[in-house]
Amino acid sequence: MQETALTGGFTMAPQQSARAFRAAMNAMARPGVIETVEGAAPPAPMSIAAGVLALTLLDAETPVYLAGALDCPAVRDWITFHTGAPFAGREFCSFAFGSWSDLMPLGGYRIGTADYPDRSATLVVEHPDLRAEGVTLRGPGIQDTAALNLPDPGLMARNAAQFPLGVDFFFTCGCALAALPRSTKPEVI
Amino acid sequence: MDPNAERKTWMSLLARAPAQLLADLWAKMGDEPEFEWLRAPEIGGAMVRGRMGGTGAAFNLGEMTVTRCSLRLADGAVGHAYVQGRDKPKAQIAALVDALMQGPEARRIRHAILDPLGDKTEAKRTARAAKAAATKVEFFTMMRGED
Numbered sequence: 001m002q003e004t005a006l007t008g009g010f011t012m013a014p015q016q017s018a019r020a021f022r023a024a025m026n027a028m029a030r031p032g033v034i035e036t037v038e039g040a041a042p043p044a045p046m047s048i049a050a051g052v053l054a055l056t057l058l059d060a061e062t063p064v065y066l067a068g069a070l071d072c073p074a075v076r077d078w079i080t081f082h083t084g085a086p087f088a089g090r091e092f093c094s095f096a097f098g099s100w101s102d103l104m105p106l107g108g109y110r111i112g113t114a115d116y117p118d119r120s121a122t123l124v125v126e127h128p129d130l131r132a133e134g135v136t137l138r139g140p141g142i143q144d145t146a147a148l149n150l151p152d153p154g155l156m157a158r159n160a161a162q163f164p165l166g167v168d169f170f171f172t173c174g175c176a177l178a179a180l181p182r183s184t185k186p187e188v189i
Numbered sequence: 190m191d192p193n194a195e196r197k198t199w200m201s202l203l204a205r206a207p208a209q210l211l212a213d214l215w216a217k218m219g220d221e222p223e224f225e226w227l228r229a230p231e232i233g234g235a236m237v238r239g240r241m242g243g244t245g246a247a248f249n250l251g252e253m254t255v256t257r258c259s260l261r262l263a264d265g266a267v268g269h270a271y272v273q274g275r276d277k278p279k280a281q282i283a284a285l286v287d288a289l290m291q292g293p294e295a296r297r298i299r300h301a302i303l304d305p306l307g308d309k310t311e312a313k314r315t316a317r318a319a320k321a322a323a324t325k326v327e328f329f330t331m332m333r334g335e336d
Contacts, residue, residue, distance in 0.1 A: 082228075
């Protein structure tokens, strides 16, 4: 096990994870809002915000899928030590971490069932640059419209069309995170 | 042979050690070494599972409270502890002992802490076994004439 695997967790877990959960919940409730989080120091190439989400949301009952560059021993060991979450393929995971291109295709993830729409995956997308501009968003939690620079609005719109089924997204970049639940409709031009 | 067998032995000893006894032994050691937390002590539950006769299907025996922590000494040795109960200082001492056992202090620690702990545990086990043995009933089957 590498040395980085043991460091970089929350130093005051109760307060920090509560704050991080509040930020994640706020981001999900108000799509397009960009929240700033802190407290985790995951090994490269994982961003701080993705690390905070991992520490806050993962436990022994949430299978995790790591895509592309994130699927390295340093990140795996770090997640195992700090959360105890098991690793799974994309078709069984509850949470998936990776860049947008590594996480595709979207069809491989669980979207829930009609009886249990919550049995779906949440994708944590490492985004090179997160800005509140670009694609126009409408839906619950948005007063009029919001904007976020989404990687592929067409695909997101098709995901939203499956509502109440579908996957949810977090976008992370450095310390910043934003979210796009399946209820939000991106405007496709 | 399991390369971690020795470490498992002392981890198991520390996990089951009475908190007061461990604290007393540790207090006699003198100054506490410098360390940083990797995982501050946290209390949680663990499901204890067993197999009837050691071979049957696994069943849940019951839940127990466990305290765990991890720390790193100034020289880089990492110590982990998973101990019975909700005593955080006990978990800290157990992790420190685990970390020190991997360094040059191992001999001293073994002599001052692990050996007395082992003796106490063994004495308690023997006393209990002796008490149980006193109540043992021997059954004999009498030979019957017709066989």
